[in-house]
Amino acid sequence: MTALALNGLGRIGRLLVRRLTATQPGALGAVNDPAPMDQLVHLLRYDSVHGPSREPIEGLTEGGQDFLLLGGRRVPLFHAADPALIPFPAGTRLVVEASGRFTRKVDATRHLKNGVSHVVISAPSPDADYTVIAPVNGSGLDLARHRVISNASCTAHATAPMLKILDDAFGLDHAGMSTVHVVTNDQRLLDLPHKDLRRARAAFLSIIPTTSSAFGALHRVMPDLPPAFDGVALRVPTLNVNLVDVVATLHREADAAALNAAYASAVAGSWKGLVDLAPPHAVSSDITGRAESVLMDLDLTMTLGPRFVKVFGWHDNETGYAARLCELVLDLAKQV
Template sequence: MSRPVRLAINGYGRIGRCVLRALYESPLKDRLQIVGINEPADLATMAYLSQFDSTHGVFPGKIEQGADCLIINGREIQVSHARMPEEVDWVKLAPDIVLECSGRYSARHEIQRFIDAGCPRVLVSQPGNSATDVDATVVFGINHDALSGHERIVSNASCTTNAIIPVLSELDNAYGIDHAFLTTLHSVMNDQPLIDGYHHADLRRTRSAMQSIVPVATGLAQGVERLLPQLAGKVQAKAIRVPILNVSAIDVMVKLTCDVTAPQLNALLMESTNRYPGLLSYSNHPHASIDFNHNPHSAIIDGSQTRTNGDGFANLFVWFDNEWGFANRMLDVSAVWSERF
């Protein structure tokens, strides 16, 4: 497109705000333009939380509050406060893509409400309930080239899927995967309370997020199979929430079809970063999770934690900023999708 791609954000929580912040630090900032935000919260709070963020710091620019808009570095972004997609005048706003970041919509008939209300295209910040709930599920760097431009509803998958799919793809292509078991160690999320309370149907999520390690359900295995169908029936996953604000990790146990040493695995993974520039990174320093806060990569492979045990068994450790990396992939998919319509 000759003009900047017009984006609107529906849901201005952790991911919505990170998407906006990430754009102002991204090389895509001249190609993409956020023209509207729909968020039920009041404008003054939206402006404040855009300027000051406990995880990612103070916004590196000027944020002002207009009558019905945020003014960021002198540019107005229209703001509405609707709770339903039908209550927003999307036609007047005229976005090319709506980034659905509220986390409320994962079934096709729910996402279709945005289309029926005048949105030409919707990029959803979570997986669809099934593959048929969206026109495509995209992990940037893996299958974004399959976008035709005719899609109306696209899923950006999940932060964990974006982190693990390139790694599993490399392992499967190089050695073949018989089985994989993935354990996600995920930072706390806003579906958990600070203190015990009636917060969720999952009883574990009624417990204080900051006092316990909390196992939760995950659809990561299904997400892997959706993107890498050759691994169908070979992947199991579980997730554990840990009491930190941001940055997560995936402990990867795989049974490969052949024996491999840790140095051979690390050499492959180090080389793979060249095939996924800006998406995969590699390090063998003695890291703690805070080292990856505000890191835009989908995944950082920690070579110091690679282990093998004969008979094709291998263990890897993958770090990722579950907010910032995923927000950057929302922008990447928006940019490549817009090139096709």
């Protein structure tokens, strides 16, 4: 397997490290993050949402070089702020860009040096060579042409199957989406300047309407979506698990029973493991830790007219996204 490196130990980067350590302990060859090692080790060990790491995580400095001890395996830890200055080990071919700072192609390509051939951005990118949601458009990924790859967003990964299953079963004439979304680190804990004046307000004191990067990613991944497909994100004062609300006008008539049957069939068929059904009477905390892209809440399915419908899906915005990212990079590491 190709040597894999990671830049950025934020929310998703740390969950990716945990997942790789538990499932493919030899896959990760190096990590970079500017923060001090002791802080990074502490945040890898303990998480306020997902609990303590199940695998042992330690830090070690030897000969002036920091290392992470992940499940007993030594992984070099670098602290460069500029991707072009990260001394990833020889043989590194694939880098996961998870810092949140280098989402544009011109910035992400700074990793493409010293043998690194491909970069996967763990966020939407406005100009990546390819935006992939593997079950929907993975077959179009061409590693000879696509060197900077975006893994879209957590909301896009949840919404894409909701739309695709509807479209395959009934056809889509019009569609829109809103997401009830947890707070993120791109909001202010207390009122403080921000280019988005709503995100400038205290995150835990209001419902904060804002934009979502998922819409651009979804249009890139699903070019046959209705052109006007759009919506809004409502940031709410919780820490984990989002609820996606899709409203659509279908090409063919369907009642709630037919809609639910389509999702139940998908769960048992081609979408198994990626889409599941939420438990009855679910609330957001029931979904924490679930690795599926989306869990459909069939209790909430609505028909507002013969072809006008509303469906709802929950997703653990961190665990589910990290799972899809892990699957993608492990698959690519076998090919690049």
